[in-house]
Amino acid sequence: xxxxxxxxxxxxxxxxxSFATALVLALLCVLPKSALAxxxxxxxxxxxxxxxxxxxxDFKLSSSDPQNAAFLKTFDDTxxxxxxxSGVVELVSKSFYPLQTPGQPPEVNFLAWNxxxxxxxxxxxxxxxxxxxxxxxxGWLYDVKNTQSPQVLGKQYGDAPSDAAARLMAHKFADxxxxxxxxxxxxxxxxxxxxxxxxxxxxxxxxxDYDGSNQHQITRxxxxxxxxxxxxxxxxxxFSSITKSGWEIMMYSMDLNRLVNxxxxxxxxxxxxxxxxxxxxxxxxxxxxxxxICVSDAAGGGLRCLTNDKGPDVSPVWNRKxxxxxxxxxxxxxxxxxxxxxxxxxxxxxxxxxxxxxxPNWAPNGQFLTFAWVRKYGPGEPGxxxxxxxxxxxxxxxxxxxxxxxxxxxxxxxxxxxxxxxxSRSGKEEIWSMLADGSKLQQLTFxxxxxxxxxSWK
Numbered sequence: 118x119x120x121x122x123x124x125x126x127x128x129x130x131x132x133x134x135s136f137a138t139a140l141v142l143a144l145l146c147v148l149p150k151s152a153l154a155x156x157x158x159x160x161x162x163x164x165x166x167x168x169x170x171x172x173x174x175d176f177k178l179s180s181s182d183p184q185n186a187a188f189l190k191t192f193d194d195t196x197x198x199x200x201x202x203s204g205v206v207e208l209v210s211k212s213f214y215p216l217q218t219p220g221q222p223p224e225v226n227f228l229a230w231n232x233x234x235x236x237x238x239x240x241x242x243x244x245x246x247x248x249x250x251x252x253x254x255x256g257w258l259y260d261v262k263n264t265q266s267p268q269v270l271g272k273q274y275g276d277a278p279s280d281a282a283a284r285l286m287a288h289k290f291a292d293x294x295x296x297x298x299x300x301x302x303x304x305x306x307x308x309x310x311x312x313x314x315x316x317x318x319x320x321x322x323x324x325x326d327y328d329g330s331n332q333h334q335i336t337r338x339x340x341x342x343x344x345x346x347x348x349x350x351x352x353x354x355x356f357s358s359i360t361k362s363g364w365e366i367m368m369y370s371m372d373l374n375r376l377v378n379x380x381x382x383x384x385x386x387x388x389x390x391x392x393x394x395x396x397x398x399x400x401x402x403x404x405x406x407x408x409x410i411c412v413s414d415a416a417g418g419g420l421r422c423l424t425n426d427k428g429p430d431v432s433p434v435w436n437r438k439x440x441x442x443x444x445x446x447x448x449x450x451x452x453x454x455x456x457x458x459x460x461x462x463x464x465x466x467x468x469x470x471x472x473x474x475x476x477p478n479w480a481p482n483g484q485f486l487t488f489a490w491v492r493k494y495g496p497g498e499p500g501x502x503x504x505x506x507x508x509x510x511x512x513x514x515x516x517x518x519x520x521x522x523x524x525x526x527x528x529x530x531x532x533x534x535x536x537x538x539x540x541s542r543s544g545k546e547e548i549w550s551m552l553a554d555g556s557k558l559q560q561l562t563f564x565x566x567x568x569x570x571x572x573s574w575k
Contacts, residue, residue, distance in 0.1 A: 122255060122271030158506060158515055161484050162533050162553040168207040169298045172230055172237035172261075173197055177220030179246030179253070188252060188283040189245050195284050196241075198328060199291030199306040202559065204534045204552045205299035209235050220244040222257060222268070231261040238262055239269070241294055245283070252278040254286045258294055269297055284330065305530045309573040310537055311335070311345040311354065312548050316565030322356055322369070327530070327550075327572070329561030335369060342367070344388045348395050348415075349437075349574040353377075355389035355398060366400060366417065380417040391415075392460075393437035401431040401445075410445050412460070423462030432476060435460075437574075438483030444468070446475050455488050457509070468507060472500065476526045480533055480553075484509060487517070487527040487536060504538050506553070517555035526569050529553075537561070537570040 159165035175193045178185050200206055215229040219242045230237045243256035258270035270293055276282040288306035295304035305327050314323045317334060322345045325332040335354065336342050342358040354369040366386045368379040384404035391398060395415060402411040402422065408429045411422040424430040428449035436442040444457045450467075455474045458465040468474075468486065473494040478487050486507045493500035502523045507514040518524040522541035529536055537550045548562040548570050 122257065122273050157508065157513070158554050161482065161508070162480070163300060163302060164204050164534055164552060164554055166205070166300060168205060169239055170209060170237050171200065171206040171239045171241060171294075171298070172209040172214065172235050173200060173241045174211070174214055174218035176242070176254070176256070177218070177244045179220070179244040179255070180248050182247035184247050184278055185245065188247070188278065188280065191280050191283040192245055192254065192287045195287035195328075196291055199288060199304070200241075200294065202328075202535075202550075202552070202557050203291070203295045203299065203304060204557070205295055206239075209237050218242065221255075222259075225259060225261070225267070227261050227264045227267070239298065241290075243290075247278045250278070251275050252282050252286075254283075254290070256290045258297065270294065281331070284326075288326075302532050302534075303575070305532050305535060308531060308575065309347070309351075310548065310561070310570050311347055311573070312562070312567055312570040313343055313345065314562070314565050314567045316567075322354065323567075325561065329548075329559075332562070338367075344569055345571050346389050346391055347371075347571060347573050348391050349393060350395055351573060351575070353415075355391065357387045357389065366398070368417075382417065382420060388432050390434050392435045393440045397435075397440075399433035399435060399443055401429075401433065403429075410443065410458075410462075423458065423460075424465070434478050436479045436483045437481060438479075442479075442483075444477040444479060444486055446477065452494060455486065457486075468509075468512060473502075478528050480529050481531060482533055487529065489525040489527065504536065515555075517551065517553075519555075528570050528572050530572050531575050535572075537572055539568045539570060
C-alpha cells in the first residue's frame, strides 16, 4: 500500500533525541517535589524532549475526480489530529501559513516556511487524488532549515477509493512522521482500543480506532461481557462474561471473527490479562473461596494460583517489559490497595498506602503504574476517583486527572505517551484519552455507556 519517495536513506532530523530512562532516578534525587511532578513523568514517558515546530498545510488535489474533496477533508483532518495529539510536535497554526502551499517538492519556498511568522523547523506536505479508480497520496517531510538536503521522508500510498482508505493513509503517514521526530518510537495512529459498551442494550465488547473513529461491535452474546484484553499479536481477545455456569473467561479469534474454545475453569473467573510474550494469562479466580490471582497458559491449561489470602485478590496486570512481575488489587488489609509480586507469587509488596486504589496498569517501559485512586475514602470524606501515575522504584506518584467525575480503568498506549481511561465527567461513563502527563484530554465515545478500555499492543 505504501512505498518510499525520494532518497533511499531517509535521515533523522538534527535535534531529535530522547532521554535515557535512568535520568528519572537522578531527577528524583535532586529536584523538589513541584519540579518532579512536571519533569520525571515527561522524561520517563518520552514527553520531555523538545517538541519540533511542524507546519502541516492541507494537501493539494492531484486530479479532478469528484470524489476528491471528501477524501481530502478526511485525510487532512485525520493527519492533523494524529500529529496534534502525538505529544512530540508543536503544530504551527494555519493562520501563519503563506498563501501558496506546496503539493510537490519543487513548490517548496523555504524562506516562506522557515522564517516568521510560521518559523517552522519541519514541513509536511503532499497531494491526494483519485486516478484510474485508485486513491493515491504522496507525502513528504522536509527539514526547511536545511535547504541543501531537506528531505527527511517521502512516501506514496495507494488503495481503492474510500473514506476508510483516506483515513488509513493519513494514519500511516502520521506514524512515519512521529517515528522520525519522536526519537524512533512508533506512533499509535494505526492502533485500536477495545472497550465495553451497552449501546446495543447489553454490555458487549466493542472496538474503535485510537482516535474514536470506526466504532464497531465485536461480541453479540446478549449477556454481560467485561474486561476485554487483546493479545500482544492482536489475534485473540480475552474477556469475562456471564454464562449458564457463571462468570467465565471467553476467547474471541480476531482472525476468524468468532468465539473459540477456552476451558471452563469453575467458580468465578474475571479480568484476564496477557503476558507480554503472549504465552500466559493471569486472571482472578475463585474456585474455593475468595478470589485469588492465578496464571494459566494461553490456552487456559495448567492453571495455578499465586496468592492465598483472606481478602479478595483481583485485577492482575503483567509488567509487559519483563514478564517477571504482576500488579494486582487486594483487599487483604481492608480497603482495596495496589500490590506487586514476582510472576511466581513471591515478594508481594503493597504500593499504595491509603484510601481506595484499583485498576492498575503497567507502562510499556516497566517503570510506571497507573491506577484509579480515591485517596480520601470514607464517611464524610470529599474524595474523588482520579487517575494516578506511580514510579515503581521510588513510589513517587502524580495525579493525572482532577475534578472531573469518576475516573477509572486507565490503560497505556503502546508508545507509552498516552493513557486511555473511563470517566463520568461528561455526565455518564465514556472513554477518554490523554497524554501521559495528564494533558490533551479527548473524549472518544458519546453513545451509550462505555467503560473498561484496553489499548492494542501495536
